[in-house]
Amino acid sequence: MRPFTYTRAKDVAAAVTDIRANSEARFIAGGTNLLDLMKIDVMKPRHLVDITRLALDTIEETDEGGLRLGALVTNADTAYHEQVEKRYPLLSHAILAGATAQLRNKATDAGNLLQRTRCYYFYDTDTACNKREPGTGCSAISGYNRNHAILGHSEHCIATHPSDMAVGLAALDARILVTGPQGERMLPISDLHRLPGNTPEKDTNLGENEIITAIELPPQGFAQHFTYLKNRDRASYAFALVSVAAGLEIEGGVIREARIALGGVAHKPWRRPEAEAMLRGKKASRENFQPVADAYVQGAKGFEHNTFKIELARRSIVRALMTAAKIEE
Amino acid sequence: MEKNTTASVSKEKISLTINGTEQQLEVEVWTTLLDLLREHLQLTGTKKGCDQGQCGACTILLDGNRINSCLSLAVMHDGSEITTIEGLAQGDELHPVQQAFIDHDAFQCGYCTPGQICSTIGLIKEGKAKTVDDIRDLMSGNICRCGAYSNIVKVVQEALERSQQA
Amino acid sequence: MASEVIGKPKNRVDGRKKVTGQARYAAEFSVPDLTYGVVVNSAIARGTIKSIDASEALKLEGVLQVFTHENRTKLAYYDKSYQDMDAPPGSPFRPLYNNQVQFNMQPIALVVAETYELALYAAALVKVEYEQAPHETKFAAQRPYAYEPEEYKSTPPPEPWGSPEEALKNAAHTITEEYAHPSQHHNPIEMHASTVHWEGDGRITVYDKIQGALNSQKYVMGIFGLKEEEVRVLSPFVGGAFGSGLRPQYQLFMAVMAALELKRSVRVVLTRPQMFSFGHRPKTVQRLSLGASADGKLQAVIHEAYAETSRFEDYSEDVIIWPGVLYNCDNVKLSHKLVGLDVYTPLDMRAPGGTTGIFALECAIDELSYKVGMDPMEFRLKNYAEKDQIEDKPFSSKELRECYRQGAEKFGWKNRKQAPRSMREGHQLIGWGVANGAWEATQKPASAKAVLALNGQLTVSSATGDIGTGTYTIMSQIAAESLGLALDKVEFKLGDSSLPKAPLEGGSWTASSVGSAVKKVCNKLGEKLLELAQEIEGSPFKNVKIEEVVFEGGRMHLKNNSSTAIALTEILSRNKTESLQAEADSEPSDEQENYSRYSHSAVFVEVKVDEDLGTVKVTRVVSAIAGGRILNPKTARSQILGGIVWGIGMAMEEYSVMDNQYGRFMNHDLAEYHVPVNADVHDVEVIFVEEKDEIVNPIGAKGLGEIGIVSVAPAIANAIYHATGKRVRDLPITLDKLV
Structure with missing residues (x-):
């Protein structure tokens, strides 16, 4: 770990001021990813702004009838929150599919969204990685790429975003509240994370000195028909190879609305609204789900060790939709 | 070689209540709770198995909640209460979960054991485990390389039953 | 004599220390004026360090030194000095010896500082320039150059018997397939660590993570030219090892060197990624050709193993002996070749060779049973080995048939449908598989000392180890039983190089070897007690022979008259003796040599495989073990449970991924190198079948550390085949191989 200076921010404005005043500064809250990366010299902030004392640790109703999750609410408190469990069980399930009880007790909701990739090369400073050190090259493309992207990757980076929670939030069309030097703004979760392109060092579209203050959940929670399906290499405590968050609004056997987000396949949670639209007005059935699954992975390209994800994603989407629709075969 | 005489990292004064005793400490800001316990306070019952949040050996109770102490900067927990494995027994009398680990032979080498025990106590407090499968999943943050899992599950089941009777 | 202690499910005698955090491991001994070392590893697999x-590191206040090959202490010259007690033939790796890089993540520098955090930071500031040379880490590319080593570490392949090729040609049913498993790393949860206490007078006390304190002591003496009395090594608790502690690892070298140079106490703890920078289970590819008659008699076996080794040592393990141990066949050919790669030398990992060879053999046998059209268990029973064909000797005991009988009954094997894909539950395909296995039951020379104190406390000691196996407990039980004492009146000491000699703690031989020494020394102490009792004036034990007395309840009494008795403490007090001690060396008997000695297992597994997604759940395991006398059913069961969990890991998860671009294991942490977690383990049952063996050793126990793992991975692979109809021959069986 490199040496750093440390301050405790007392409110959001102070945090933003503090991060602007220091070069190579980072916010720290749960620290469950940042400290790991600092110990292995992947991240080297010179200044840490401790934001754990900011008043962003509550879950509240919004005017439109949704929920606002404070940025500092822990993953555990979110997943087990009565209103989240009742109205957004998809989110609870997604959060509980990730990490461990210990990590969820400490990791915060905003921190979860900002965790870095689990690419083996990103994690090893003795190898080339464009995300860690732009311009050094991508070792994964020609190396070991089991946990890597099949969609939206670039010749510079094929890393995936590892969060399960983000996949759940993507399916829920959550919104991210941000405060920066220019004031507050709100962006849809689909705009928070980005594809690597030729700047893979940037994981998100947040401005340099911006801080996430809350996550807003719109009223539609798909509490009747949902599932979070996670495929991984062991039964718990492993990152997703392919995960699917699915939410359906079904009336009289007919789908009114469908949301599908994939995890483990791209640099961000993967949505295809045009494919989701294919289900609108259709009967919930395997026959209708299959073309959507095909559309979701259209254009997917795998590498030496992860091509299996394409077919796995297809099958997982169908399974997730079947489960969400409560169709037994 | 000429030494750079400025200290490479700053120190902060914090107060921690560890196993019931409040302590005033001066810590370097880069010191984790785990290293503070093990290297500075000689509380080596809390184990370092990976230092990356990937094994659970360093599990402690922070304000009653189980967390990985390796991924926590000590300086960030000023004012917190910490319980480690050394703080569970009442004198000679073991905490029931400690005794159950012995009775069910829920360990072999013993290295992951303090973390497993703290994790079990945290799990009981959380109150979210209803089934054996829940227990298995919610105890999966503690790797036991010796493979004592099925015995650990028995301990947790027993502790859950005890907590429901209480 | 009826057992009061042995054979009883006693709690671990060291349990209280372990559950209270008082058990201290290598990195946990508090020594004054301690400094911290952090190792820098190479970024390349082969080449030369230019500079x-x-x-930058040395400029920091508090950084004491950065040791490299350029400023290291003077080291021994001959290979012999670096060869530890588990060294394979060859030229051992020498840390910091010169500027040559022989494998990726080779330790090339040690940064020592006043605090751990500072040493870690300073290590990141060390800049290394290399002259890179081409490396070869691709197993397949080097396989054509596989060679037979001049000297095998393992049993050299025996001469073929019968006419295997011809028999194969004439067999009604044959299979020829290749089976592979990748390199795997031990990953005990305690990372390798050494704390060296600089005693101030040139002597050092070393707390090391090792499966045998004597091995570390010998290693340190050899390299640094120290005398026995100058180095004491302690390892009272070891946080798992599974073989990784059979050889001293480089943190020991680093910590000792730094302590001797700086004349300060030094602690070096490896990081989790560094746990992937030394010995590992070698990647192995095995080709098996089997032939059987129409009615299922095994007629030919050709078993060829290709196993990874380093460029500097010829590591080999017993991969190919198993057809001769487990089956009866008249035509057998076995070969074992090494594939040299630019990696660190492989190292024994839980049931080395057995886990590997039995996996391949038991999958191949399973395949052949389907070809023949027989139930896989019936097929195995039909070809049951009545003697060991490798050594051409009878077994000292072998209750494998009973393992099958009890295991099958518990599992409900008779309800199995033979055809693959014939059992299902919704999306889940259900499969039942079986495999059997064996592991050597060896006894090695060992010594022990016993001291009875006036307060009735018996202290027995030997320089063995307890890596979680239960050595403390079972040795205490043996001692307690031998002298008729309560368990809490006995203390067993181990993990100290100053204690009587013991073999490395591995190979499942500790119970038999050290146990025999403990029994012998306690018996000897018993004789001394009798002699002493006879010196008491008016002693009723005058002219009594040792066979005529019994030790029970802290007393010695006549066998035929229990009222003629004396408390052991009274024997001492009446003679005004503070304590009485005995020492003994035990060795395997000559009679053992006339027999082949193995423990056996039969494992039954149920899996549920998601037909669409390929995810596998091992829902049930029944492991039936014939392991001789079970000294403590509680700790014994735990050993077997551990073996089952390891088998699940081997079958489905564990894989050290070699990136050939770098020649480096890439998934070097516990997030990406998957070992089983709690949620991977479901219903597991252990059965110990009764097995009496008076030949194998004086204790009658066969050792249980390894027999529990060997049959598990093949039983899982066989169950997955039964569930899905897909035969996966390369481990681990991850979901992509089943989609």
């Missing part, structure tokens, strides 16, 4: 620039 190491440590100036």
